[in-house]
Amino acid sequence: MRIKQKRKTTIIKLDDINAEVTQKKIKNLHLRVCPPAGHVRISAPFRMNQEKIRVFALSKLCWIRKQRQRIRNQVCELTDKYIDQETHYFRGKSYQLKVLENNCSPFAELIEKKIFLHVPLGADTKKKRSVLNEWYREQLMESILPLVKKWEIKLNVSVERFSIRHMKSRWGSCTTKTRSIRFNLELAKKSIECLEYIVVHELVHLLEASHNSRFKALMNQFYPNWKHYRKELHSLPIKV
Numbered sequence: 121m122r123i124k125q126k127r128k129t130t131i132i133k134l135d136d137i138n139a140e141v142t143q144k145k146i147k148n149l150h151l152r153v154c155p156p157a158g159h160v161r162i163s164a165p166f167r168m169n170q171e172k173i174r175v176f177a178l179s180k181l182c183w184i185r186k187q188r189q190r191i192r193n194q195v196c197e198l199t200d201k202y203i204d205q206e207t208h209y210f211r212g213k214s215y216q217l218k219v220l221e222n223n224c225s226p227f228a229e230l231i232e233k234k235i236f237l238h239v240p241l242g243a244d245t246k247k248k249r250s251v252l253n254e255w256y257r258e259q260l261m262e263s264i265l266p267l268v269k270k271w272e273i274k275l276n277v278s279v280e281r282f283s284i285r286h287m288k289s290r291w292g293s294c295t296t297k298t299r300s301i302r303f304n305l306e307l308a309k310k311s312i313e314c315l316e317y318i319v320v321h322e323l324v325h326l327l328e329a330s331h332n333s334r335f336k337a338l339m340n341q342f343y344p345n346w347k348h349y350r351k352e353l354h355s356l357p358i359k360v
Contacts, residue, residue, distance in 0.1 A: 132174050134160070137184065139177055141170070149173065151180055154289045158188035202248035208235055210259070212311030219248065228255035256308035257284055263312065264303060267319045274342060277326040291353055292318045294325040310353065317349035 128143045139160040150163040164173050177184075200206060206217045215235045221243065228237050228251055239248055261284060268279055280299035287293070287304040294301050301322045307315050320343040328335040339346045 128166075130170065132162075132170065132177065134174075134177050134181055134184070137181075137188075141173055143168070149176060151177065151184075153184055153187035153191065155191045158191045159289070160184055160188075200245075200249070202237070202245055202252065208252070209309035210235065210256075211263075211308070212314070226251040228252050253305060256305055260284055260303070260305065260308040260315075263308075263315060264319065267316055268301075268323070271320055271323045271342075275320075275323050275327065277323055279323065279326075292322045294322040296326060296329050299326060311349075313345075314349045314353050317343060317346050317353070320346065 130141050130143075132139050132141055137160055139162055141162045141164060143164050143166050146163060146165055149165065149168065152161045152163075153159070154161055160177075162173060162177060200208070202217065202219065204217065204219055207214050208217050209215070210230065215230065215233060217237060218234045219237045219239065221239055221241045223241065224238055226239050226243075226247070228235060230236075235252070237248060237252055239251055243251075264282065264284070268282060272278060278299060279301055282301040282303065284303050284305055287302070287306075291304045291307060292302060303318065303322075307318060321339065324335060324338050324342070327338060
């Protein structure tokens with residue numbers, strides 16, 4: 121009887137950088153530098169020992185440093201102040217922000233080419249962000265619901281529940297045992313095609329839990345342009 125190996129996660133030191141190493145049932149070694157903080161994550165086969173993984177990672181140290189700096193620069197550029205004429209995104213398009221301070225209940229609305237943000241007098245950046253994010257959440261929920269229903273039928277799967285939350289390094293995630301899907305709030309700013317890609321991606325996990333050849337074949341079958349939208353989504357770091 122073959123004993124199933126469980127994933128093993130450890131931390132290795134690369135000069136002044138900590139790298140998270142996860143050993144699992146895969147054939148090749150993969151290295152990623154993940155936004156927004158530039159965390160280094162390595163996926164490695166069970167057969168590979170820690171020293172070989174460390175030697176490989178050290179050989180990529182220069183590249184790792186460049187990627188971490190690039191991500192940090194992008195995150196700095198993406199800092200919002202929530203002031204008039206600032207550019208914000210919704211469903212893949214850019215809009216100017218117009219902040220209106222009044223005594224009404226706070227809310228946001230899209231009118232023509234502007235997002236109007238109604239906030240209390242003297243509202244700080246945190247309050248403005250909270251009001252705008254609540255609007256994003258409502259809009260994203262409206263967009264996701266029909267897409268989930270559409271792809272449940274196409275894939276012949278059933279989602280027990282889905283939720284929207286802030287996620288630091290993922291656009292979505294799926295727990296197959298409970299058939300629960302989580303979507304990143306930042307998807308409200310992306311195109312409907314990118315959002316649909318994530319919906320399909322997570323629902324396909326209900327048919328195939330891992331990112332193996334079967335998973336990719338299913339993605340190719342049901343959403344042929346998925347690689348294009350994956351590249352679009354990963355072109356910039358996720359805001360937090």
